[in-house]
Amino acid sequence: MIVVFSEDGENFKSAAALAQSLGEEIAGVAKQELKFTNKLYVTDFDEDVVVDIVSKESPTLVIGGDTKRDKTVAARVAARLRAAYAPSVVDLKSQGDRFVVKRIGYSGVALATLTLSKPAVITVGKGDSSPKEMQTQVIRQEGKGRVRVVERREGKGTVDLGSAKIIVSVGRGMGSKENVKYAQELADAIGAALAGSRPVTAEMGWLPEDRQVGLSGTKVKPKLYLALGISGQPQHLAGMKDSGLVVAVNKDKNAPIAENCDYLVVADTVEFCQEMVKRLKG
Amino acid sequence: MSFDADVAVVGGGLGGLSAAISAAKEGLSVVLLERGAYSGSKNVSGGRIYVHSLLKLIPDALERAPLERPITRETYEVRCGDRRVTFTFQKRNRDSFSVLRAKLDDWLSHEAEAAGVLTSFDTQVTGARREGGGITVETNRGEFKVPLVIEADGVTAPTSRYLGIRRLTPEQFMVGVKEVVATKPELPEDEGEAKVVLGLTAGLKGGGFLYTNRESVSIGFTVKVESVQEKLVKTSELIEDYRESLGIEGEVLEYSAHLIPYMGYRGLPPLYAPNLMVVGDAAGMLISDGFVIRGMDLAIGSGTIAGQVAAKLREMNNFTRTDIYQSQLEDSFVMRDIKAAWKSFKGLSNPRFYEVYPQVICDVLDSMFSVGDRRLLKVAQERLRKEGLGLTSLARDLLWFT
Amino acid sequence: MLADLLIHPRLVRVEVGLNVVVGFKVVPDETLIKVSSGKLDMNVAVKISTYDKNAIEEAVRIKESTGGKAIGVTVGNTDRKTIREALSMGVDEVVAISTQYTDVLGTATAIAEEVRSMNPDLVLFGETTTDGSTSGLGPMVAEFWGVPVITFAKSIKLDGKVIRAERSLTPVVEIVETELPTVVTVTGEINSPRIPTLRQIMESSKKPVRTKEFKSSPMASLDSVEPYLVQRKRIVLEGKTEEVVQKLIEALRKEGAL
Numbered sequence: 001m002i003v004v005f006s007e008d009g010e011n012f013k014s015a016a017a018l019a020q021s022l023g024e025e026i027a028g029v030a031k032q033e034l035k036f037t038n039k040l041y042v043t044d045f046d047e048d049v050v051v052d053i054v055s056k057e058s059p060t061l062v063i064g065g066d067t068k069r070d071k072t073v074a075a076r077v078a079a080r081l082r083a084a085y086a087p088s089v090v091d092l093k094s095q096g097d098r099f100v101v102k103r104i105g106y107s108g109v110a111l112a113t114l115t116l117s118k119p120a121v122i123t124v125g126k127g128d129s130s131p132k133e134m135q136t137q138v139i140r141q142e143g144k145g146r147v148r149v150v151e152r153r154e155g156k157g158t159v160d161l162g163s164a165k166i167i168v169s170v171g172r173g174m175g176s177k178e179n180v181k182y183a184q185e186l187a188d189a190i191g192a193a194l195a196g197s198r199p200v201t202a203e204m205g206w207l208p209e210d211r212q213v214g215l216s217g218t219k220v221k222p223k224l225y226l227a228l229g230i231s232g233q234p235q236h237l238a239g240m241k242d243s244g245l246v247v248a249v250n251k252d253k254n255a256p257i258a259e260n261c262d263y264l265v266v267a268d269t270v271e272f273c274q275e276m277v278k279r280l281k282g
Numbered sequence: 283m284s285f286d287a288d289v290a291v292v293g294g295g296l297g298g299l300s301a302a303i304s305a306a307k308e309g310l311s312v313v314l315l316e317r318g319a320y321s322g323s324k325n326v327s328g329g330r331i332y333v334h335s336l337l338k339l340i341p342d343a344l345e346r347a348p349l350e351r352p353i354t355r356e357t358y359e360v361r362c363g364d365r366r367v368t369f370t371f372q373k374r375n376r377d378s379f380s381v382l383r384a385k386l387d388d389w390l391s392h393e394a395e396a397a398g399v400l401t402s403f404d405t406q407v408t409g410a411r412r413e414g415g416g417i418t419v420e421t422n423r424g425e426f427k428v429p430l431v432i433e434a435d436g437v438t439a440p441t442s443r444y445l446g447i448r449r450l451t452p453e454q455f456m457v458g459v460k461e462v463v464a465t466k467p468e469l470p471e472d473e474g475e476a477k478v479v480l481g482l483t484a485g486l487k488g489g490g491f492l493y494t495n496r497e498s499v500s501i502g503f504t505v506k507v508e509s510v511q512e513k514l515v516k517t518s519e520l521i522e523d524y525r526e527s528l529g530i531e532g533e534v535l536e537y538s539a540h541l542i543p544y545m546g547y548r549g550l551p552p553l554y555a556p557n558l559m560v561v562g563d564a565a566g567m568l569i570s571d572g573f574v575i576r577g578m579d580l581a582i583g584s585g586t587i588a589g590q591v592a593a594k595l596r597e598m599n600n601f602t603r604t605d606i607y608q609s610q611l612e613d614s615f616v617m618r619d620i621k622a623a624w625k626s627f628k629g630l631s632n633p634r635f636y637e638v639y640p641q642v643i644c645d646v647l648d649s650m651f652s653v654g655d656r657r658l659l660k661v662a663q664e665r666l667r668k669e670g671l672g673l674t675s676l677a678r679d680l681l682w683f684t
Numbered sequence: 685m686l687a688d689l690l691i692h693p694r695l696v697r698v699e700v701g702l703n704v705v706v707g708f709k710v711v712p713d714e715t716l717i718k719v720s721s722g723k724l725d726m727n728v729a730v731k732i733s734t735y736d737k738n739a740i741e742e743a744v745r746i747k748e749s750t751g752g753k754a755i756g757v758t759v760g761n762t763d764r765k766t767i768r769e770a771l772s773m774g775v776d777e778v779v780a781i782s783t784q785y786t787d788v789l790g791t792a793t794a795i796a797e798e799v800r801s802m803n804p805d806l807v808l809f810g811e812t813t814t815d816g817s818t819s820g821l822g823p824m825v826a827e828f829w830g831v832p833v834i835t836f837a838k839s840i841k842l843d844g845k846v847i848r849a850e851r852s853l854t855p856v857v858e859i860v861e862t863e864l865p866t867v868v869t870v871t872g873e874i875n876s877p878r879i880p881t882l883r884q885i886m887e888s889s890k891k892p893v894r895t896k897e898f899k900s901s902p903m904a905s906l907d908s909v910e911p912y913l914v915q916r917k918r919i920v921l922e923g924k925t926e927e928v929v930q931k932l933i934e935a936l937r938k939e940g941a942l
Contacts, residue, residue: 048832068819068853072835075820078789079827084903085789087818104912107714107814110724111912115905146832150848151859166941190942202873209873210855215817216735216872217854224941234714235734235814241914245941247932253920262917265932267925275929286886313882319713320729348727384716388729395765402885424881535718 003054004037005029005073006065007045012036014127015063022094027057033138036131041141045069048145051076061099064123074123084116087123107215108238125219126162159193161211161218166192166226169213169240170206172199173229173250174269177206182273183228189280195220197236214239229269232257287311287400289592290419290428292407292441294321297562297581298434299390300339302399304589305432310596313428314394315405315421322387328462328500328536330476330493331386332378332576335583335615340393348389349379350495351467351474361481361527362644370475380474380493380500381578382462407435410444416601417445417557429601431558432588434581437541439551439564447555452507454551454566456488456544459517460502461525465532467494479503481640482527490524491575498535501525504542504570542577543568547624553611556602559588567616569623576619583616638669701752702842702864703804706743707795707825708736708770710761711815719911726909730763732770735810737877739870743808744774744878746842752805757798759783759791762895772880772888783898788816790900792824799829806847807867811836822869832862838873 002019006012009032016036019026028037031045041053047069054062054077062083064074071087078085084099090111091102099116116122161167168187170180180200187194194211201212213220215235225243229250230236237260240246248261249272258264265272291302294316302314318324330353336343354375360367391401402423409420416429419441433441437455442448469475479490488505503524505517517539525534545551545566553560561567562581569576591607611617642665649661666672709732716728732740740756747754756770756778767778781794799807807829812819819835826833834840837849838857842864851858852871880888919935921928936942 068836071819072823075823076827079792079824085820086904087820105816106717109714109717109912110909112909113907115907117903147834147860147862149858150861153857245939246916260916262919263932263935264920265928266920266922267928271925272929275925279929279933286883400885400889401765402882421882423879424883426882
């Protein structure tokens with residue numbers, strides 16, 4: 001038995017697609033009625049409740065989604081089942097009574113290969129493959145856990161950075177919060193989503209936190225990633241390494257980003273934005 | 283007056299660590315302050331160490347220290363355009379090793395911890411003042427009072443300057459430019475090469491070097507500060523040219539431009555003051571005689587002596603008698619070798635070594651090998667005459683080295 | 685006085701400080717890891733994993749404001765200088781558990797064993813470590829210990845035995861509440877870790893470090909660690925801004941990226 005779960009519908013699909021490729025019976029846990037598994041528990045997704053549902057299925061493999069809540073649930077399931085655990089895997093192969101997985105470590109510097117004994121718990125991010133629809137037995141299961149939600153605030157102006165085709169991303173080198181508007185203008189001109197590094201999102205508040213690209217933010221893979229005034233710390237690189245083409249704009253030729261981009265434009269970030277907008281509109 | 287510790291060592295390089303280790307081994311309470319996140323983080327990484335003084339401090343260092351390769355080949359190379367003269371001296375030898383400072387210093391800092399030294403990283407000394415019979419060190423982590431400071435804070439000696447016993451002038455320094463380049467050396471595993479290269483520094487007063495590490499090479503050169511200013515060249519461009527001329531390809535793992543002391547025996551700064559001893563680069567301890575560049579063994583040697591003197595001072599209960607440090611230094615290899623190198627040091631100030639002689643040597647050998655019937659001395663004489671020099675001035679210049 | 689306490693049991697609570705256990709990991713500094721000859725050079729200086737420092741800071745603040753104790757636990761590399769850093773930040777003592785390679789499940793097993801014997805009010809971890817980055821340790825310890833877990837907390841508030849936390853679950857923020865004892869993992873936003881003074885560093889050398897060994901039988905074995913490199917073109921465009929922008933636009937159009 002494989003159990004697939006995610007609080008996010010899209011992520012549930014990519015996990016289900018992977019599960020289907022392994023050809024075993026599948027149970028799912030989701031918030032919506034998504035018919036890609038033999039059996040589906042529909043629930044509000046209280047973490048205690050999901051951990052119980054998943055663990056009771058005695059699975060040989062659990063595939064969770066990659067949201068922060070999913071990973072919290074996955075780790076608890078692994079502990080309860082005393083199972084091997086590997087979150088955010090980028091590759092999975094079944095080898096007899098074991099699984100061989102690959103995942104990124106050391107803040108994006110290393111690719112690790114791990115062998116997991118069965119049962120195993122993994123999580124996967126959103127992918128391109130979509131699962132087949134199936135005849136699904138739907139079971140509703142609610143319940144209350146030990147942690148009470150007092151208030152819930154949806155992130156404002158949410159953009160789905162994970163699926164953006166072009167991203168303009170700003171860092172400290174943009175200079176000031178006021179200057180971010182030039183990046184926004186550039187993003188508008190080329191139809192890009194605006195994102196930022198950890199310092200300008202989580203620490204200085206130039207952009208909302210949900211715009212953060214990096215190890216502790218969103219991992220992105222656009223066709224074009226424009227890094228404006230981003231020095232390129234490993235934690236940031238970890239979030240944008242899979243981008244198609246990377247353009248960095250930086251005054252400092254020796255910043256680490258210089259090693260990790262296709263084009264390095266040595267220029268002032270604000271001037272660069274203004275000039276780009278002028279040319280593209282003209 | 284109550285103190286926070288017996289000794290504060292300012293600077294966590296080889297000199298500071300050696301001082302801290304030898305003082306801690308004598309039972310003193312030692313705090314070491316290093317501005318980098320770890321020892322070696324602020325260092326130009328590649329280099330060569332003559333291990334004798336390290337072995338005195340840590341007898342089994344050869345088995346445990348992260349040394350790269352023993353230097354078994356000494357090569358001297360003179361370049362003039364596309365011509366070159368090379369000679370190599372080979373000897374199975376374990377006197378000196380190529381090292382990567384980031385690793386070596388980090389290792390020695392763990393030795394210091396194990397010896398009971400309290401190391402405080404990310405600690406920047408911002409001032410120092412005399413107070414209550416000792417010295418109060420001001421840092422980004424608050425103040426700290428000690429009866430004795432061992433200064434090992436590098437070539438610009440900030441602690442000495444805070445205490446008003448030292449001034450800097452540009453003539454006291456050279457610029458060292460270094461790179462570590464990833465490349466697999468074509469040498470047996472247990473052999474390493476040290477190379478001195480003349481004629482590749484674009485006529486600047488200085489020389490180049492190359493050391494083979496396990497899986498990389500350290501290359502670089504040292505030039506006088508004023509010659510960089512006179513010739514208006516960028517050191518970063520120079521090192522790129524230098525790397526290409528040496529025919530080295532590979533990823534540049536580290537690059538760094540640093541000041542290094544250029545003082546010679548007569549130009550050494552004050553090595554002590556009441557409650558203060560100065561070691562290593564901060565004390566201007568560097569030997570560069572045209573064949574070898576040595577600093578690390580002098581730093582370790584002077585540091586070790588300073589640590590021992592610290593213990594003696596505590597025994598005497600008089601931390602002002604740091605003059606003992608100077609006299610112990612004079613009796614040690616540190617001052618003997620610096621004194622012996624004094625002559626060749628002066629010789630190196632002579633621009634002819636960098637501008638004229640490489641050219642002359644190449645020209646002489648060139649005509650020797652292309653025109654078989656001319657006599658070497660005659661060619662040399664003719665060639666030198668063109669530069670307005672005689673054989674006597676050549677001889678005189680060379681005599682500095684003997 | 686006694687009568688006051690009986691009438692106002694909350695006063696008693698204030699007198700009894702909270703005991704906090706904080707887990708932290710000694711990891712190679714990932715900013716120093718370099719690729720040389722196609723291999724990763726992991727033999728670099730170590731540090732307290734970035735967000736674990738936030739957990740230590742939070743533990744010390746709670747200890748200071750309630751007058752309790754903060755005990756550090758670390759598993760794996762037990763580098764004494766790094767452990768002393770935790771102590772100089774204000775942790776009262778550290779349990780240093782050395783072990784061979786272990787997976788996060790093994791680490792959680794070792795820590796849960798300690799936690800059970802200490803029976804604290806609160807156990808804190810960083811949201812993730814900079815080496816394995818599984819974010820799994822806190823949830824696993826909570827599961828083994830049998831208490832609730834709150835992950836990715838960017839602020840926490842304690843009121844008696846009730847803990848309230850703001851969870852950063854990008855893009856959602858949740859305010860949640862539960863009763864102690866509990867496990868919480870904290871994000872980097874929760875505080876700015878203090879820089880200990882030299883005198884605190886001196887004092888830290890006198891604080892106790894208990895060393896232990898743990899035999900782990902990992903369920904996930906590490907077969908290989910390779911450099912994760914994406915080869916980039918690294919073309920440098922330098923000069924007047926108008927000109928480089930023109931060149932860039934042409935290049936991007938040629939690549940089909942615009």
